[in-house]
Amino acid sequence: MSAGHHRFVSTDRRVREDRRFVVGKGRYVADIDLPNTKHVALLTCPYPAARIKCIDKNAALAMPGVRYVLDGAELAAATLPLMTGLDTPNVPRRPLALDIARYSGEWVAAVVADTRAQAEDAAEAIDVTYEPLPFVLDAEQALASGPLVHEAHGSNVLLDKTLVWGKVDKDFAASPRKLSLRVKWGRSSTVPIETFGVVASWDPWREILDVYASIQMPRYADQISAALKIPSKSVRVHYDVDVGGSYGVKRGIKHTVLCGFLARRLDFPIRLIEDRLENMRGGDAHGPERLFDVEVAFDDAGIVRSMKMRALENLGAYAGRSPFQLGKPIGSIVGPYKIKSVEYRAIAVVTNKTTQDAVRGFGQGPTNFALERVMDEVANVLGLDPLEVRRRNLIRHEEFPYLIPSGTTYDSGDYHTVIDKVLANMNYEALKQERDRLRTEGKLAGIGIAACLEPSGGNATFEALLNPAITTSTFMDSCRINVDGMGAITATMHTTSSGQGHETLVGTVIGEVLELDPDSIRVTRTDSLNSLPSGTPVGSRMAIMLGGAAFHAALKLKAKLTAIGAHDLGIAPERVVYDQGSVFDCNAPQNKRTWADLVQIAHRNIHRMPKGFEPGLAVSHVYEVPTGGTLPTPDGRVQMYPCFSFEFHLILLSIDPDLGTPQIVRYRLGHDCGTQINPKIVRGMTMGGIAHGIGAALHEEFAYNDEGQLIAQTFMDYLLPSSHEVPAVDIIDHETPSPHTVLGQKGSGESGYLGAPAALANAVNDALRPLGVSINTLPLKVSKLGDLIAAARAKGK
Amino acid sequence: MRIKLTVNGAAHELDIEPRTTLLDALRDHLNLKGAHAGCEHGVCGACTVLVDGVAVRSCLMFAPQAEDAAITTIEGVTPGPGELSPIQDAFCETHGMQCGYCTPAMILTAHALLAANPEPTREQIVEAISGNICRCTGYAQIVEAIALAAERMRGVNRPSEEVRK
Numbered sequence: 001m002s003a004g005h006h007r008f009v010s011t012d013r014r015v016r017e018d019r020r021f022v023v024g025k026g027r028y029v030a031d032i033d034l035p036n037t038k039h040v041a042l043l044t045c046p047y048p049a050a051r052i053k054c055i056d057k058n059a060a061l062a063m064p065g066v067r068y069v070l071d072g073a074e075l076a077a078a079t080l081p082l083m084t085g086l087d088t089p090n091v092p093r094r095p096l097a098l099d100i101a102r103y104s105g106e107w108v109a110a111v112v113a114d115t116r117a118q119a120e121d122a123a124e125a126i127d128v129t130y131e132p133l134p135f136v137l138d139a140e141q142a143l144a145s146g147p148l149v150h151e152a153h154g155s156n157v158l159l160d161k162t163l164v165w166g167k168v169d170k171d172f173a174a175s176p177r178k179l180s181l182r183v184k185w186g187r188s189s190t191v192p193i194e195t196f197g198v199v200a201s202w203d204p205w206r207e208i209l210d211v212y213a214s215i216q217m218p219r220y221a222d223q224i225s226a227a228l229k230i231p232s233k234s235v236r237v238h239y240d241v242d243v244g245g246s247y248g249v250k251r252g253i254k255h256t257v258l259c260g261f262l263a264r265r266l267d268f269p270i271r272l273i274e275d276r277l278e279n280m281r282g283g284d285a286h287g288p289e290r291l292f293d294v295e296v297a298f299d300d301a302g303i304v305r306s307m308k309m310r311a312l313e314n315l316g317a318y319a320g321r322s323p324f325q326l327g328k329p330i331g332s333i334v335g336p337y338k339i340k341s342v343e344y345r346a347i348a349v350v351t352n353k354t355t356q357d358a359v360r361g362f363g364q365g366p367t368n369f370a371l372e373r374v375m376d377e378v379a380n381v382l383g384l385d386p387l388e389v390r391r392r393n394l395i396r397h398e399e400f401p402y403l404i405p406s407g408t409t410y411d412s413g414d415y416h417t418v419i420d421k422v423l424a425n426m427n428y429e430a431l432k433q434e435r436d437r438l439r440t441e442g443k444l445a446g447i448g449i450a451a452c453l454e455p456s457g458g459n460a461t462f463e464a465l466l467n468p469a470i471t472t473s474t475f476m477d478s479c480r481i482n483v484d485g486m487g488a489i490t491a492t493m494h495t496t497s498s499g500q501g502h503e504t505l506v507g508t509v510i511g512e513v514l515e516l517d518p519d520s521i522r523v524t525r526t527d528s529l530n531s532l533p534s535g536t537p538v539g540s541r542m543a544i545m546l547g548g549a550a551f552h553a554a555l556k557l558k559a560k561l562t563a564i565g566a567h568d569l570g571i572a573p574e575r576v577v578y579d580q581g582s583v584f585d586c587n588a589p590q591n592k593r594t595w596a597d598l599v600q601i602a603h604r605n606i607h608r609m610p611k612g613f614e615p616g617l618a619v620s621h622v623y624e625v626p627t628g629g630t631l632p633t634p635d636g637r638v639q640m641y642p643c644f645s646f647e648f649h650l651i652l653l654s655i656d657p658d659l660g661t662p663q664i665v666r667y668r669l670g671h672d673c674g675t676q677i678n679p680k681i682v683r684g685m686t687m688g689g690i691a692h693g694i695g696a697a698l699h700e701e702f703a704y705n706d707e708g709q710l711i712a713q714t715f716m717d718y719l720l721p722s723s724h725e726v727p728a729v730d731i732i733d734h735e736t737p738s739p740h741t742v743l744g745q746k747g748s749g750e751s752g753y754l755g756a757p758a759a760l761a762n763a764v765n766d767a768l769r770p771l772g773v774s775i776n777t778l779p780l781k782v783s784k785l786g787d788l789i790a791a792a793r794a795k796g797k
Numbered sequence: 798m799r800i801k802l803t804v805n806g807a808a809h810e811l812d813i814e815p816r817t818t819l820l821d822a823l824r825d826h827l828n829l830k831g832a833h834a835g836c837e838h839g840v841c842g843a844c845t846v847l848v849d850g851v852a853v854r855s856c857l858m859f860a861p862q863a864e865d866a867a868i869t870t871i872e873g874v875t876p877g878p879g880e881l882s883p884i885q886d887a888f889c890e891t892h893g894m895q896c897g898y899c900t901p902a903m904i905l906t907a908h909a910l911l912a913a914n915p916e917p918t919r920e921q922i923v924e925a926i927s928g929n930i931c932r933c934t935g936y937a938q939i940v941e942a943i944a945l946a947a948e949r950m951r952g953v954n955r956p957s958e959e960v961r962k
Contacts, residue, residue, distance in 0.1 A: 001838040012890055024831020024871035031830040117814070193835040193843050193932050194898045244833070244898030246931050250932050365831025426834035499896030680892035682937070687935030688895065715840035715930070723923045723936045750944060754933070 003317035009512045009677050009743055015501045016519070020142060026242040027047050029197040029214045034269040038067055039198065040259065040301050041119035042272075043109040043126050045101035046353040047149070047709025048135035054097055055109055056127040063125060065118035068266055070110045070258075072096035073656060079261055082253055083223045085321045086159060086467050090152035091350065093318035095261075100133070102149055102317035104709050105281030107254075112262055112270065135352035135708050139291060142349040149350040158315065158347040159323045161466060163330070163636040165405035166341025171306035175297030177375060179381055183373050183776040185366035185757075187289035187314070188700040190359055190692065191543060194244025196252040196283055197273035204267070208529075209260050211237045216246040216498050217253065218536045221528040227257040228264070237506070237528040243498035247692065248358040248538070249285040250498060251320075280718060281710050286324055286702055287359030289314040292370040294741070296339075302382050302389040307334070308343040309370065315348050315356055322356035323348040325363030327462030328539075331408045331640025332364070332453045335371045336415050342405050346466070350710055351761040360692065361454075361750045362539065365757060368452040370775035372758035373776060376449070376765065386762070387428060391416065401739075407637025409627070410644045411738045411746075414672065415451065418734045419648050422670040425732055431666070438665070439770070444655040444789070445665075448763025451648050452755035454673070455641035456747020457740075459628040462568050465638055475547035475625045478532030479506060479553045483617035487599040489514075489523040491553070494531035500749060501681045502542055506550045508677055509743070515553035515580040522676050532622055538745030543677055544643060544738075551742040555621040565593040567610040611718055617704040626740035639683025641740045643746035645673040647686075649759035655767050656791075660786025662698060662764060664727040672734040675744035683731060686751040691726045693756025699725065701779050768792075775795040800861050804829065805873030813860055819853075820844045823870060825877035831871035831901040835930070842929035845902035846870050852909040852928075870902035874908055884908060884946040893942035895933030903929050907943045915951055919944065 020026055045052075057069040057512050072094060081092035092098075097106050109126050136146035142156040149156055172178065181538035198213040211224065215237070225232040243250055252262035252274075259270040274283050287700045293310040315322050326346035359365075375393070395402050397414040404410065431447060438445035480492045491506050503523040511518030535545060558578055565583030566573040569591055577586045584592035593601075600610045602617045609615065625642060632638035647668035657663050669690065676682045699719040703712045712718040737744025757778060764785070765774050771792040775784065802809050804827060811826050820837075823829045823846065833856055835843030839857040846855045847869035874882050881889065883905050894900040903926060909926040910917060917925070922943045923936070931939060 015892050018889045018892060018894060019881070021894055021900045022881060022888045023875045024829075024901040026897040026900075028833070028898065030824075030834065052808070117816070150903070192896070192898070193841055193930060194833065194896070195835075243896060245896040247932070273834075276838065427916045459843065499894075583833075680894075684892055684895055684934050684938055687937045688933045689935070690930075692932070693937035714838055716838070720841075720930050720932065722927045722930060723940070724927050726935050726937075728937065729935070 004489050006739045007512055007515060008508050008518050010675060010679065012679060013508065013713065015504045015678065015680060016507060017501055017503055023401060027201060027240065028194060028242050028244050030213050030273050032199045032212045033513060034199060034201055037269040037271050038112045038114060038266065039116040039119050040124045040262065040272040041111050041116060041122040042278060042282065043128070043580050045097060045106045045108050046104060046515040047101065047130055047132045048104045049133040050101050050130040050719045052097060052108060053129040053131055059127065060111060060122040060125040063118065063122040063717040064123045064323060065114035066111060068112040068262065069126060070096065070262060072098040075258065075261060079227050079257060080229060081353040082227055082257065082320065084319045085324050085463060086319055086344065087469055088153065088158050088319055091150045091158065091319055092381060093320060095258040098468060103354050105354060106317065106760060107282055110258055112266060118144065121317055127298050137351055137353060137704055137708055139312050139349050139351060142351045143312065143347065144431055145754025149172060149352060156349045157347065158350060159326065159346060159466060160321055160326065160727040162343065162345040164343045165637065168306050168308065168343045171341045172297040175299060175305050177298050177300065178295060179377055180293065180295040181374050181377055181776065183292050183370050184778065185288060185369055186778040187286055187288045188289040189285055189702070190247035190249045191718065192245030192247065192405035195274035195276060195279040196250055196255060198252055198256045198259050199269060199271045200256065200263040201269035202263040202267065203463045207234050209235050209254060209263065211235065211260065212241050213252065213256060214241065214243045214250050215238070215252065215496055216243055216537055218538060220253065224256055224260055228260050228511045233529065235528060239494065239496050239525040239527055239531065240564050241339055241496060243496050247360040247364065251357045254284060272290030276715065277713055280713055283355060284355035284357055286316060286354045286356045287367050288356065288363055290366045294370050294374050296374055296378060298378055300407065302378055302392055302755060304337060304339050304378060304393055306341040307339050310345040311347065313348040314353065315350050316353040317350060318355045320355060320357060324462055324466060325358065327466045328362040329364050329367035330406050330462055330465065330620060332455050332644060333406050334404050335368065336395055336413070336451050336453055336646060340405065354702065354710065355705060358538065360753050364455065364750065365696065365754050368754050369679045369758040372450045372452065373761055376762045386449050390449065391419065394451065398699045401781050407633065408640050411642060411740050413644060413646050414734065414736045415646055416670050418646055418670040421732050421734055422648055422650055422668050425730060426650065426666065426668050432687050435652055438654050442657065444657050444767040446653050446766030447757040448651040448653060448766060449544035449649065450755040450759035450762065451759065454540060454645040454647065454747060454750050454754050456540035456645055457544045457625050457642040458535055459625040459641050460539060461632060461638045461640050465636060467634045473629050473631055475535045475628055476533050476622050477535050477549045478622045479546065479549035479552045480532060480620035481510060481557050483599060485599065485603040487595055488522065489520065490524060491550065492524050494534040495536045497537060500537055500542060501678060502537065502546055504681065505543060506549055510554040513551055514558060526617045532620060539641065541749055544741050545625060547677060547745060548742050549621050552623055553619050553621035556621060557617060560617065560619065561598050561667040562609055564598055566591055568601055568608050624682045642740045643674065645751060645753055647671050647755045649755045651758065651763045653763035655764065655785060657789055660782045660789055662785065667729040668732065669729055669752065670732045670734060672736050673748040673751060674736060674738045674741070676745035677743065677745055685748050686731055688752060690729055690756045691721050693753045694725060695762065697760040697778055698780055798861065800864050802860065802863060802868060804868045805870060806950060811860065815859065817860045818856055819858040819860045819863050821854035823855060829870045829872050833898055833902065840854055843899050843902050845929060846911060847904050847905055850909060850912060852906045871905060874905065883949050884911065886944035887949065888942040891938045891942040891945060893934065893939040899929060899931045903931065907946065910943065911947055913952060915947060917947060
């Protein structure tokens, strides 16, 4: 990575947040100790669906330390249902079940006690009488008939929308070849090592609810305010809480509303830190579980002209924002390919499983997986090399900006060059020879390829596309800079972070613009009552959006410093040169004003300031997402997300034919996210994304048994990749700057994850091909692979 | 019950329930917040501390079981206010973390490894940290941090080639 013309951007700088983390001084929600805090434990429903007939709290209330037992009826009477994305008023979502519990693990009652242990003990003593009800777990069954999860809604379908872009029927009719494939993305999630937690404290005299939470969520304070029916000026979310990983799912709004209610009701600070079981079962943090039926029309050369995609999402019991995860992939529905027309049918059904929330990529990972599996199968039926088929279909560098059928224009890219760079590093023919050698040694071996996009910037107009009642076209982020009377610079950001290095981002960008050492710039976080607007770190957007806000705020500061200097030097502003905090006359460089001079004028010598200038050196900038600002057309076209990063995965994988154990032999990644502001951060995100993708592809699954019980309830059952499962990966960087962003940067928060499952699935299928079998359901667990291989061999393959 | 714990060289007397885990005792009674709860069933390793120099999951040990041991937490390996140990500094150099939640435990595991094996191979580092789950990094920059720390620590107090001549 070359720094090019930058001083600090793209250079190999440390990440400032790391210093507090390596000494154990991160400040996570579980580290917040407010005096007199009481603790919450939860009683959950043991049935996948059940009517709550009676809740007997007496035994629990008599136990030591117990302060209160709250049930769904009391909470529902005092609060409003949680905000949802779709207009489904008969599918209300509440923190505690009201009358009917709809999944095993759903919260039924909350105990408040002096210690967490006392609260847990008392939760076991609550006596609930249930009437078990019929339930449905499978999305197709829920769609076809199935018992109704929410009877008042009249159906299990929350969303069924078909969008057609281009002449799909004509293109299908004109194409000599068609192929259809059914693939399934399994139910997994991001599962951060820190569970979700929240501490809420109510001050009735100031009328402020203080909230400390491990949160990563847009409009969090708004949603607390709405559900608790208190003004938003009475909700103060503290953004200086370190979040121990999120990758999308840290959205504990139901936890927060519960604790906020209890804090007001009981006049104690209330704390709820999920244990791992609560996190995995009732934390409402599962990810997509999506069945795809994809049909493509193509020619003998493997050029794909048109695609029909049906995506059926198993939402779990309640909606929240999760149906929108079917919407985001529309912004790059054709991936990096020149597919001319698309029909997309998005169906979301409720079932009696745990509720979903946003997961890294917001639905993009599953869609990329489906598309990339299909591209491999196109190559397969034509007897062509899968890499060659991709090369033929990829958008070429000179074709950017490139408008895709669903209305988004891709900003920039150089996909063929990225692939060439990867292959320069690892010869493709040699790789195929290595695969074939492994095969002759008795192993099953396969090569897996994936070429994927990472939409970045977070212009979430899919909301308006899937729910026309939503007219949101604004997706902003902000930065404020203040130079104090001593000349020190403090920048503020207005959201939490969960490991993305945003303080480093802000410091680096402001330092770049002001030509000052980023380490000399303090970066702080506000709270929701002191903050400018932030869209929060979602949609792989902060390098673009917070970076953009910081860049423009710094430009404003620089302009003010230049104007003050020009005025004090008595020359036209055009003659002033800004240089590392000082300004001088370009015609007479000895005539200068230093940083200290400019601070003195701004803070203490208003008689030397240009007329009409505000005293001091405070600036702020609210930055709107580039290319945003439009709502969908009536025929369902819209610009989503400004920037599109590219990743090309190339994997050699072997499978032990007796055990079914897959082993990644080689892993190369070509990655282009435009200008990398901090290469250490980008590399970490990408490697972490690959590890997460390995988990989703091979190991992780929230599996249910036929009785509707989640059977992956611990880390012994839900398998996160350890250092043994993640191979060394060669990452080959390429840099195609985005024309839309201040430094040419694009997003990288989802990189790796968006392509690794597709590449691994393709590698596994290439390995299995000699046996005449294929597998298209994630995760590709050892047990499944072993059974599949054994069955194929039994047939004499 | 009353127990005595020796943590980071200092003796403490605690009045605790017998069922208190070592993790909860360190966090809630001694205010040592660097040990983190991740799974509380002994898989993720985020609660790792050193017990007599050995990396141990503090969520799986009751505090009374640790009475006769010397316990070291991340606070105990930090040299002083504002200072970093060579391992901590190496983690900063390679950015061997993101959210920081698993980091103190990962660093203590690295301490235990390097105390026993000053010159570990990549495979030995991978093996040593395989009981510490990191969800952010994919481990590459953690492995590099430990290798870098090992290299630097081997160089400590060793005269350079120049001096030895």
